[in-house]
Amino acid sequence: MGPLLQVSRVTKRFGGLTAVSKLAFELRRGEILGVIGPNGAGKSTTFNIIAGTYAADEGEIRFDGESIAGMPPHQIARRGVMRTFQHNRPFEGMSVLENVLVGAHTRFGRNLFSRSAAAEEREQRAQAERLVEFVGLGELRTANVDRLSFGQGRLLEIARALAGAPKLILFDEPAAGLTRAEAERIATVIRGIAERGIAVLLIEHDMHFLLPLAHRVVVLNFGAKIAEGTPDEVRLHPAVLDAYLGHAAAV
Amino acid sequence: MRVVAWVAAFVALAALPFFLGSYHNDVYRKLLLWVALALGYNFLFGICGQVAFSHFAFYGIGAYGVVILLFQVGLPLPIAILLALLICVILALIVAIPATRLEGFYLALVTLALAQLFIVLLNEGGTVTGGAGGIANYRLPPIFGTRVSGPTYTLVIVALLMLTLALLWRLDRSWFGRACRAVRDNPEAAAAMGVDVARTKVIAFTLTSALAGMAGMVYAFVDNTVNPPIFGLENAFLILFMVIVGGAGRHAGAIIGAVLLFLLPFWLSPVVGHHHQLIFGALVVGAILLWPKGLVGIWDRFSR
Numbered sequence: 001m002g003p004l005l006q007v008s009r010v011t012k013r014f015g016g017l018t019a020v021s022k023l024a025f026e027l028r029r030g031e032i033l034g035v036i037g038p039n040g041a042g043k044s045t046t047f048n049i050i051a052g053t054y055a056a057d058e059g060e061i062r063f064d065g066e067s068i069a070g071m072p073p074h075q076i077a078r079r080g081v082m083r084t085f086q087h088n089r090p091f092e093g094m095s096v097l098e099n100v101l102v103g104a105h106t107r108f109g110r111n112l113f114s115r116s117a118a119a120e121e122r123e124q125r126a127q128a129e130r131l132v133e134f135v136g137l138g139e140l141r142t143a144n145v146d147r148l149s150f151g152q153g154r155l156l157e158i159a160r161a162l163a164g165a166p167k168l169i170l171f172d173e174p175a176a177g178l179t180r181a182e183a184e185r186i187a188t189v190i191r192g193i194a195e196r197g198i199a200v201l202l203i204e205h206d207m208h209f210l211l212p213l214a215h216r217v218v219v220l221n222f223g224a225k226i227a228e229g230t231p232d233e234v235r236l237h238p239a240v241l242d243a244y245l246g247h248a249a250a251v
Numbered sequence: 252m253r254v255v256a257w258v259a260a261f262v263a264l265a266a267l268p269f270f271l272g273s274y275h276n277d278v279y280r281k282l283l284l285w286v287a288l289a290l291g292y293n294f295l296f297g298i299c300g301q302v303a304f305s306h307f308a309f310y311g312i313g314a315y316g317v318v319i320l321l322f323q324v325g326l327p328l329p330i331a332i333l334l335a336l337l338i339c340v341i342l343a344l345i346v347a348i349p350a351t352r353l354e355g356f357y358l359a360l361v362t363l364a365l366a367q368l369f370i371v372l373l374n375e376g377g378t379v380t381g382g383a384g385g386i387a388n389y390r391l392p393p394i395f396g397t398r399v400s401g402p403t404y405t406l407v408i409v410a411l412l413m414l415t416l417a418l419l420w421r422l423d424r425s426w427f428g429r430a431c432r433a434v435r436d437n438p439e440a441a442a443a444m445g446v447d448v449a450r451t452k453v454i455a456f457t458l459t460s461a462l463a464g465m466a467g468m469v470y471a472f473v474d475n476t477v478n479p480p481i482f483g484l485e486n487a488f489l490i491l492f493m494v495i496v497g498g499a500g501r502h503a504g505a506i507i508g509a510v511l512l513f514l515l516p517f518w519l520s521p522v523v524g525h526h527h528q529l530i531f532g533a534l535v536v537g538a539i540l541l542w543p544k545g546l547v548g549i550w551d552r553f554s555r
Contacts (some may be wrong), residue, residue: 074443074445085440085443089437091437091441159442
C-alpha cells in the first residue's frame with residue numbers, strides 16, 4: 001500500500017511572496033508526522049492547502065490514491081481528512097455532545113425519513129458519547145460549549161474531528177495556548193488516536209511538545225523543506241539548529 | 252407516547268373552531284397561519300442563521316399563485332397547488348443560489364428587494380393580479396364534490412400547521428438540523444466537518460420558502476380575497492419580531508412569539524386604542540436588549 005497522503009512539489013504564492021515552495025512529503029498510515037518551522041515558515045499555509053482552505057498554485061496532493069488538490073474543505077472532509085482549529089471554533093449554540101455529532105455529519109445516510117434514520121441517529125449518538133469520554137469531557141457532555149475552558153475546548157475539537165471516522169487528522173498547533181499539563185493531556189490523546197490506526201499530521205512550533213510525540217518530522221523554513229527525519233535526526237541537523245533554533249540553542 | 256401527544260394536539264386544535272363564533276374563528280385561523288409562518292421563519296433565521304425578508308412575500312406568492320392559476324388560468328385545484336408550489340421553489344432557488352455564495356448581508360438585501368418587487372408587480376399586474384384591488388369573489392372549488400368551508404376549512408389550516416411543525420421538528424433533530432445550526436454558528440468549522448455550507452443554506456431557504464408558499468395557498472381561501480396591502484413589507488418584519496421575542500432557534504419560541512404578537516393588538520386596542528403600536532414597539536426593543544434568548548430563554552432560566 002502506498003502512502004496515505006502524498007504532497008508533491010506544492011507551491012503557493014500570495015502576491016509576490018512565495019509562502020510555500022515546491023514542498024514534498026509523504027505520510028504513512030498510522031503515522032504521526034510533525035511539520036515544524038519558525039513563524040512564517042509556511043506551516044499554516046501548508047496546513048490550509050491540505051485542508052482545502054487555500055488552493056495550491058502548483059503541485060499535487062494525493063490522499064488515499066485520489067487527487068484532492070483544489071477540492072473545497074467539505075469534499076476533503078468527506079474523503080476522511082478531518083481537522084482541528086488552532087483558535088477553537090466550537091458551534092456556540094450547542095452542547096458538547098451536539099458539537100461532536102456535527103463532526104459525524106459525513107457518517108449519516110442522506111434519507112431523513114426512513115426507519116433506519118432513527119437507528120442511525122442512536123448509533124452516532126452512542127459513538128459521540130464514547131468519543132467525548134475518550135477525550136475526557138464525559139462529565140460535560142450535556143453542557144453548553146460556552147462553559148468549557150480553552151483547554152477543554154481543544155479536547156472538544158479533537159472529539160469532533162474523530163467523530164467523522166477520519167483516516168487522517170490534521171492538527172493546527174494543538175498545544176498553542178495550553179498549560180503544560182493540558183498539553184501533556186493532548187499529547188496522550190494524540191498517541192491514542194495514532195494507536196487506533198489514524199494518521200496524524202501536526203503543525204507545531206513548540207519543539208518540546210512535538211519531538212517526543214512525532215514519529216517523523218518535516219522542517220520548513222521560508223516555505224521550503226530544509227530537513228526531514230526522526231525527531232532525533234532533526235534535533236541534531238545543522239540546518240535546523242541554524243535556521244530554527246539559532247546557533248546557541250540546544251533542545 | 253409521542254404519537255399520542257401529536258394526535259392530542261391535532262384533536263384539540265381541530266375541535267376548537269367548532270366552539271367558536273365566526274369572528275373568533277377568523278382570528279383563530281389567522282393565528283394558526285402566523286404560527287406556521289413563524290415556525291418556518293424560525294428554521295431559516297433562528298436555526299440556519301439566514302437573515303431574509305422574503306418569507307412573507309413567498310406567503311403572498313403562494314396565495315396569488317394558486318388564485319391566478321385556478322381562476323385566471325382555469326387549472327384544476329391539485330395542478331394549481333403543485334404548480335404554485337413549483338413556482339415558489341424555483342423563485343427560492345433563483346434568489347438563494349447566488350445570494351448564499353456571497354456574505355450573509357446580501358441575502359438580506361436581495362430578499363428585501365424581492366419583497367418590494369413583489370408588491371410592485373402585484374400593483375402593476377393589470378388583469379392578471381387585479382392591480383391595486385387584487386382578486387376577490389372567488390371560492391375554493393369543491394373537493395371530492397363537497398364544499399369545504401367554515402370550521403371544516405379551519406381543519407385544513409390545522410393540518411397545514413401540524414405538518415409544518417412535524418417536518419421542521421424532524422429536520423431539526425437530524426443531521427440536517429445540526430448542519431444548519433453549525434452553518435449558523437461557524438461556517439468555516441462546519442465546512443471542515445464535511446457540511447456543504449452553500450447547499451445547506453440553499454436547501455433551508457428553499458424549503459422554508461416553499462412552506463411559506465403553502466401557508467399562503469391555504470390563506471387564499473380564508474378571506475377569499477388577495478390584494479397588495481395584505482402582503483406589505485411590514486409583515487416581513489413582524490415575523491422577524493415574533494421569532495426574536497419568542498426566542499430564535501426554538502420551535503416553542505416561534506409559537507409563543509407568534510401567538511403573543513398576533514394577539515397583542517386584540518388585547519391592547521380596547522384598552523389603549525391605537526397606542527398599542529407603541530407598546531408593541533417597546534416590547535420588541537425590550538426583548539432585543541434585555542432578553543436576547545427571547546421568552547423561552549426566560550422560561551428556561553426559571554424552570555432550571
